Amino acid sequence: MNDSLSPALLTSLVFGAALLANLLVKFWLASRQIRAVARHRGAVPAEFAQTITLASHQRAADYTVAKLRLGLLELAFGAAVLLGWTLMGGLDWLNALLLQAFGPGHPLLQPLALLVAFAVINGLIDLPFGLYQTFVVEQRFGFNKMTLGLWLGDLVKGTLVGAAIGIPLAALVLWLMGATGRWWWLWTWAVWMGFSLLMMVIYPMFIAPLFNKFQPLADEALKERVTGLMARCGFAAKGLFVMDGSRRSAHANAYFTGFGAAKRVVFFDTLLKQLSVPEVEAVLAHELGHFKRRHIAKRIAAMFGFSLAGLALLGWLTQQSWFYVGLGVTPNLPAQLGGDVPNHALALLLFMLVVPVFSFFLSPLSAMLSRRHEFEADAYAAQQASAQDLANALVKLYKDNASTLTPDPLYVRFYYSHPPASERIARMGARFEAVGAGA
Known part of the structure; x- marks a missing residue:
């Protein structure tokens, strides 16, 4: 006993x-x-x-x-x-x-x-x-x-x-x-793996539209700029969409979703209101950097x-x-x-x-790897678009999302999946003052 x-x-x-x-x-x-x-x-x-x-x-x-x-x-x-x-x-x-x-x-x-x-x-x-x-x-x-x-x-x-x-x-x-x-655990893992991959296809096409409206991108100037960027980067997407994120929150974002042929580019409507066309292109170039550097895989x-x-x-x-x-x-x-x-x-x-x-x-390790990926995506964006436009966009987003510019360094090491704004912009070699007082 x-x-x-x-x-x-x-x-x-x-x-x-x-x-x-x-x-x-x-x-x-x-x-x-x-x-x-x-x-x-x-x-x-x-x-x-x-x-x-x-x-x-x-x-x-x-x-x-x-x-x-x-x-x-x-x-x-x-x-x-x-x-x-x-x-x-x-x-x-x-x-x-x-x-x-x-x-x-x-x-x-x-x-x-x-x-x-x-x-x-x-x-x-x-x-x-x-x-x-x-x-x-x-x-x-x-x-x-x-x-x-x-x-x-x-x-x-x-x-x-x-x-x-x-x-x-x-x-x-x-x-x-x-x-x-x-x-049993091996069979269960195989089922879970298949389910996760299937959800990457099903979610953007059938589940996400239950909660938000997705309209094709109507801004022709932005569409032309984005299409040109994706062509330069060798990236194909099923469509460019604008999501009505403003129905729920004033926070702004952009993301890729889907898998294989079901990949979509999604912009929050709040993001398009806050950023200029070159800045949106730079943000998208950053997201493309995650794919080109195989971060998602x-x-x-x-x-x-x-x-x-x-x-x-x-x-x-x-x-x-x-x-x-x-x-x-x-x-x-x-x-x-x-x-x-x-x-x-x-x-x-x-x-x-x-x-x-x-x-x-183990969270400091995973957070460190995530921040490293963000730096790599920033570097890719600086090559494909403009480092200064990305810096401008980051400052605007930090301001509009009320993100602190003065985090504790140790807290960052444990929790931040993205580097602080000062580190990201300094790494890109961009100029803060070029953003303008209206940012």
Whole structure:
């Protein structure tokens, strides 16, 4: 008995220590960011003094601090919820309740119900934070354009789409876990890989239009400029579209979506209002740089590699009683290990809950690689368009999106997927003063 309890107790202690360390580091980093932004609130950085007004700089500082403070509250609450699901027995209670409701004659239905119930409960728990972020923080700084009706409509549509896609996929994964023996994780990985690639085709064509309107780009001057850029770069897209992002937010963006022949170029309407034609071309050249430098392919390969390793690890953990007991649930293991029918849904949920606690400490590495890709895409844009136009666009976007220009360096190393504006523009060798006071 002691031999079986010792690994479980160790699992509990390691998980608790990792969660505490995770929480302390995140609070420390956020407090550093808040202090850094507040300390520089009173003056625009010298290199931006001719392009960013003090009022815009202070608005960005206040917006950054407001989001961080809400994030701290959400972080503490999320840690409490995580403890509730695991060591305090919440997931075990929910599993036992559904086992009683469905009985032993439904080996697939009960685990599927567990996944659905967990998703619904977690979604309800997160709703207040989403509402506050949208209708208080974003509203306060003039970014929110959504009505409550539109927000609720998105919630309903998102839930229905998620259920229509997620429930069959979850049922297939649970069936594979039970029907394909010890190598279930390899079959599951193959299904997940195929599903992810399929979604790259399906999402832009069928799902995204459920939430936003996509109109063909009508600006002939911009269309000619963009078409010429893509021809120079050897890039083919199915179409150029403008998305009505202004229905929901004042934030601006542009992106590529799709896979293979389904690739599309999408501009937020807010972006086209804020930038000149040469600046839009430079932003698009940056996005093209990600494709030409094969960043997208590398990220997809990395995602598949990590998912394969994670599923292989999960395949082993599902057979270890201490994994369940140490995280606060009663395992249903195969008969030779002292149990009856394995509940793979429990293992999946525990794994999804626990992995982020540990993977957070690898975030500086992934953020560093992402920032390196951004520098490479900037360099490509400077070759295909204009470094100065890209610099002008970046300053405008930082201003209009209220992004702080004075982040804490250590916070950047952990969280920033894009380099700070000063680093990006300095690396391109562009001139700040050329942007103009109206930027």
